[in-house]
Amino acid sequence: MLSLCRYLLQITQRKDFKPLAQTRGFFPMDYVGTIIRPPSEAHSLLLQISLGCSHNGCTFCGAYRDKRFRAKPIETVLGDIEKARTLLPSPTSLFLADGDALALPQMHLLKILCAIKDKLPWVKRINSYASPRSLLQKTTNQLIRLRKLGLSRIYLGLESGADEVLCSVNKGACASQIIEGGKKALDSGLYLSTSIILGLGGKRYSKLHAQKTAEALSILRPQHIAALTLMILPETPLAHSYAGKEFLPLSSHEILQELKWLVAGIDVDKAQFHANHASNHLHLSGKLPRDKENFIHLIDRACAGKLPLMPDYMRSL
Numbered sequence: 001m002l003s004l005c006r007y008l009l010q011i012t013q014r015k016d017f018k019p020l021a022q023t024r025g026f027f028p029m030d031y032v033g034t035i036i037r038p039p040s041e042a043h044s045l046l047l048q049i050s051l052g053c054s055h056n057g058c059t060f061c062g063a064y065r066d067k068r069f070r071a072k073p074i075e076t077v078l079g080d081i082e083k084a085r086t087l088l089p090s091p092t093s094l095f096l097a098d099g100d101a102l103a104l105p106q107m108h109l110l111k112i113l114c115a116i117k118d119k120l121p122w123v124k125r126i127n128s129y130a131s132p133r134s135l136l137q138k139t140t141n142q143l144i145r146l147r148k149l150g151l152s153r154i155y156l157g158l159e160s161g162a163d164e165v166l167c168s169v170n171k172g173a174c175a176s177q178i179i180e181g182g183k184k185a186l187d188s189g190l191y192l193s194t195s196i197i198l199g200l201g202g203k204r205y206s207k208l209h210a211q212k213t214a215e216a217l218s219i220l221r222p223q224h225i226a227a228l229t230l231m232i233l234p235e236t237p238l239a240h241s242y243a244g245k246e247f248l249p250l251s252s253h254e255i256l257q258e259l260k261w262l263v264a265g266i267d268v269d270k271a272q273f274h275a276n277h278a279s280n281h282l283h284l285s286g287k288l289p290r291d292k293e294n295f296i297h298l299i300d301r302a303c304a305g306k307l308p309l310m311p312d313y314m315r316s317l
């Protein structure tokens with residue numbers, strides 16, 4: 001679940017950040033704590049229907065450590081939807097925060113999506129993070145019902161295709177479960193965006209991480225793959241492992257090698273591939289398999305020092 005996945009995501013903790021609906025100054029939406037969203041949701045209306053992450057246990061993630069997962073009262077959410085009716089200009093996409101909105105009971109989600117459809121007819125796409133567990137707990141028919149009410153894009157954090165890595169970071173799901181959850185979203189007609197994290201296995205698992213992640217993506221075949229690069233956040237369990245020298249992070253060149261193994265190993269018919277997040281050392285953006293050779297060429301040039309890498313002080317989540 002953003003993933004990170006949200007890790008994978010853009011943390012809007014800057015003091016000058018205000019979610020979209022607040023920037024208009026027309027009405028105060030009910031936002032609790034830090035709101036995290038994928039970078040691609042920068043122009044979406046942010047509707048917070050739940051708090052936190054249902055797992056909240058990944059060792060690298062600092063996204064929702066200040067929140068216990070729970071649904072927001074339906075009256076609060078319906079009140080926010082009512083307030084958003086006055087929003088101008090009217091964004092055509094809406095993002096359901098926080099980290100695992102799809103974990104809410106089906107009836108709760110149906111009420112919210114029906115209210116959005118009724119009150120905010122200008123919203124054409126409703127997008128959300130989802131954990132593997134929340135996808136697996138819903139039937140395909142339930143997901144289809146949500147899609148018919150406007151649910152469009154699901155952001156699912158694979159992080160790694162290697163169970164050794166997923167276990168070491170306490171992801172709470174193994175690769176086959178994440179793939180099964182993602183396939184269910186695809187079978188329901190939803191657009192699937194999947195994130196992975198370069199460097200997540202450290203030196204110990206680097207090659208395995210790249211190879212197994214490429215394998216998992218080749219099985220899952222999401223429409224969009226987002227590759228982020230690990231950043232060790234203070235006060236996380238991973239930071240403590242790093243301090244204790246139990247976790248050995250990759251150098252920037254080792255990350256590039258891992259990226260090359262990953263790109264070379266992905267076998268899909270058609271997928272957007274983006275490694276252009278603020279955490280990445282080398283930015284790649286294009287389609288697979290169309291751009292595979294070019295990506296590898298760019299990575300080789302970067303490894304040879306012929307392309308500049310993003311300095312660490314400029315990288316962020």
Ligand code: SF4
Nearest residue numbers: 001003004053058061
């Ligand atoms: S699933 Fe893991 S990475 Fe995603 S938000 Fe929850 S704790 Fe963070």
